[in-house]
Structures are given as structure tokens and as C-alpha cells.
Amino acid sequence: xxxxxxxxxxxxxxxxxxxxxxxxxxxxxxxxxxxxxxxxxxxxxxxxxxxxxxxxxxxxxxxxxxxxxxxxxxxxxxxxxxxxxxxxxxxxxxxxxxxxxxxxxxxxxxxxxxxxxxxxxxxxxxxxxxxxxxxxxxxxxxxxxxxxxxxxxxxxxxxxxxxxxxxxxxxxxxxxxxxxxxxxxxxxxxxxxxxxxxxxxxxxxxxxxxxxxxxxxxxxxxxxxxxxxxxxxxxxxxxxxxxxxxxxxxxxxxxxxxxxxxxxxxxxxxxxxxxxxxxxxxxxxxxxxxxxxxxxxxxxxxxxxxx
Numbered sequence: 001x002x003x004x005x006x007x008x009x010x011x012x013x014x015x016x017x018x019x020x021x022x023x024x025x026x027x028x029x030x031x032x033x034x035x036x037x038x039x040x041x042x043x044x045x046x047x048x049x050x051x052x053x054x055x056x057x058x059x060x061x062x063x064x065x066x067x068x069x070x071x072x073x074x075x076x077x078x079x080x081x082x083x084x085x086x087x088x089x090x091x092x093x094x095x096x097x098x099x100x101x102x103x104x105x106x107x108x109x110x111x112x113x114x115x116x117x118x119x120x121x122x123x124x125x126x127x128x129x130x131x132x133x134x135x136x137x138x139x140x141x142x143x144x145x146x147x148x149x150x151x152x153x154x155x156x157x158x159x160x161x162x163x164x165x166x167x168x169x170x171x172x173x174x175x176x177x178x179x180x181x182x183x184x185x186x187x188x189x190x191x192x193x194x195x196x197x198x199x200x201x202x203x204x205x206x207x208x209x210x211x212x213x214x215x216x217x218x219x220x221x222x223x224x225x226x227x228x229x230x231x232x233x234x235x236x237x238x239x240x241x242x243x244x245x246x247x248x249x250x251x252x253x254x255x256x257x258x259x260x261x262x263x264x265x266x267x268x269x270x271x272x273x274x275x276x277x278x279x280x281x282x283x284x285x286x287x288x289x290x291x292x293x294x295x296x297x298x299x300x301x302x303x304x305x306x307x
Contacts (some may be wrong), residue, residue, distance in 0.1 A: 057085065057142045197216050206224050207226065215240055
């Protein structure tokens with residue numbers, strides 16, 4: 001099976017695919033976010049049938065299997081045996097989230113059904129993967145993010161639960177949310193809206209509420225809470241603009257806006273709107289300056305001096 005328009009068609013020109021290396025110019029299709037704000041040219045991937053990120057993942061897995069033979073079976077089952085990134089990701093997530101009453105085979109069917117037919121998710125899983133590789137210095141490769149980083153796992157599992165929520169399958173979406181929280185220690189309500197190119201660095205303790213909105217190219221460190229202020233109903237959670245950077249253990253409460261390109265320093269408590277391209281810190285958070293770069297989420301420089 002092939003992902004609709006996005007998977008690597010290995011049966012076409014097998015010799016060329018075999019010789020493809022990770023030196024492929026990813027910026028042509030999946031721009032490095034630190035260098036460009038452009039959307040990936042998904043149409044080019046669809047027409048060519050060539051998925052450079054999936055090629056990189058497979059090549060890396062094969063190299064790792066040679067270097068660590070003890071992991072060869074694991075790498076084969078998780079990556080090499082699959083035809084596309086969607087299938088491999090579904091396998092990894094299903095095995096991470098399974099329990100005695102929610103079987104891996106059932107989860108595989110759920111993940112496959114959603115990811116293989118949703119072009120938006122197909123785009124997001126690749127842009128998120130690129131974000132982890134670009135912004136997390138501890139991320140060794142595309143394959144290591146896919147296999148081992150729970151921030152990436154929880155984010156992609158959320159994307160499936162969000163799709164289920166929009167389909168009206170809310171009980172299943174909430175059941176999946178419960179497992180994500182239990183396994184990864186990251187609690188994202190399936191109704192929350194999250195953009196592309198997101199980094200959940202470490203991810204432990206991240207909480208994102210039901211009506212929260214997170215824009216594109218946002219980086220969230222561990223312990224970030226996007227929460228409400230009490231028992232109010234309706235639109236009650238924060239809205240985070242594109243390119244924002246939220247430091248470790250930041251708490252943002254209520255239906256307030258974190259402006260585009262803003263930076264919130266670690267351990268801040270944010271109770272009012274944050275202007276675009278500003279830096280705030282403290283409890284409660286106060287504006288202490290403006291940011292030099294357009295998207296601090298891309299540079300990840302928490303110690304950068306502000307203007």
C-alpha cells in the first residue's frame with residue numbers, strides 16, 4: 001500500500017531508489033524551517049512519487065541495523081518492512097500505545113485509516129519530523145525522532161485523535177487521548193487545534209486544553225500548560241501565534257493571545273495578552289523587551305538578549 005500521493009514508490013525504478021542517499025536536497029520539497037517559512041511543495045511529491053524524508057528514514061534505519069545488529073529486527077519491523085512513512089509511524093505508535101484492551105492491531109487499523117487518507121496529516125507528520133531534526137540538538141536523525149522521541153509520538157497520536165474528533169468519533173478520540181497521557185505524560189485534548197512544524201521538546205508535562213489553538217512553527221518546552229482559568233465554558237484556552245517559543249514550565253491561563261514570534265521565558269505565568277515579537281518573563285509575566293528574530297521558535301535561543 002502507498003500513501004496517497006506522498007509515499008516512496010520503491011517498485012518504480014528500484015535501482016534509483018536503492019542508490020538514493022540522505023544527501024537529497026530536502027529544501028526543495030520540505031524546506032528547513034530555520035531557513036524558510038514556505039510550505040512544502042506537496043504537489044511535487046504527489047506527482048513524482050518521491051518522498052525524501054521517507055527515503056532518509058529508511059536509509060538511516062538500514063545503516064543503524066548494520067552498526068547495531070541487536071536492533072536489526074526492531075528496525076526492520078518498525079521501518080524497513082513498511083512502504084511509506086504513514087505505515088511505519090502507525091506501527092510505532094500502535095506498539096507504544098497498546099494495552100490489553102486496546103490491541104496493537106486495532107490501533108494500527110485506526111492510525112492507518114486516518115493517516116493514509118488525510119493529506120493534512122501527511123503534511124504535518126513530515127513538517128513536525130523536520131522541526132525535531134532542525135531544532136532539537138539531541139535529535140540524531142529522522143529515524144531516531146520517529147522511533148524514540150515521545151514528543152513526536154504524542155503529537156502525531158494527537159493528530160489522529162483530532163481527526164477522529166472532527167469525524168464525530170469523540171469517545172474513541174478521548175480514549176486515545178487517555179492512552180497518550182498515560183504512556184507519554186503529555187495531555188492534549190483532541191479538540192485542540194495545532195498547526196504544522198511543531199516541536200514538543202522533551203514533552204513531559206505538556207497540557208493543552210480543549211479550545212487552545214497553536215499556530216505553525218511553534219516550539220513548546222516541557223511542562224508548558226495552555227489551560228483555562230476555572231469552570232467557565234466555551235472558548236476558554238490560550239491562542240499561540242506562529243513562530244512563538246514557550247520555555248520550560250510556562251503556564252498560560254485563559255483565552256488570551258501569545259502573539260506571533262513572541263518568546264515566553266521559562267517558568268513564567270502568563271495572564272494577559274503577549275504582543276507579537278515581544279519577550280515576556282516573570283510571575284505574572286511582564287514585557288521585558290522585543291525579539292530580534294521573526295521566529296524565535298526556530299533558533300531556540302532561550303538566553304538571547306532582547307532589544
